[in-house]
Amino acid sequence: MNVYVLLAAAIAVEVTGTVSLKYTDGFTKLLPSALVIVSYGTAFYLMSRILKLGMPVGVVYAIWSAAGVALVALIGTLFLGERMNPTMILGLILVISGVVLLELGGEH
Template sequence: MWLTLAGAILIEVCATLCLRASDGFRKKAWVAPMLLGYLVSFTLLSVTLSLGMPVGVAYGVWSAAGVALIAVIARVLFAEPLTPLMMGGIALIIAGVLTIELTGAAG
């Protein structure tokens, strides 16, 4: 279950990087990998849910990990800004997801 979620996250990150690389769909070579990546990512997310992971847990981890990874990788690949304030925001996203997961597991 966690392995399929990790696959969904990594493929979604790759698809989003392809979206960025497509430069507003002007670079057509990136469009097909982007579409395929999103299709596979959502399929793996669906498999994760069918294996019994609650949707709040799956989507929370999927979206938070995606945001954090995209911000860091985009900094490296595309020289996009990653300010201390942005890093703080990423930390808050992660803390929020962890809080939801930990309180949900206890309840």
């Protein structure tokens, strides 16, 4: 399987878990709490598969974390009533730019 497909899946389940944290009420609500645990477990399993396929750990983690940050911020802004200001947008652009540079400089 393509490492980028696995990475996209890992990012999607990690973002699902992170957004679900908002609804756990300190891990007192069973369903969102279970979703967080299953999502993070699945994300780390998928990342281990990606690493086994030979993608460098620094590149995997950079893409995974930056995409997760950007997506969670976007979901928070669009669906959870959280605010985004120009400084935050610039920060996201810088994080994503850094990941692109890591990917361009990586050996594949």
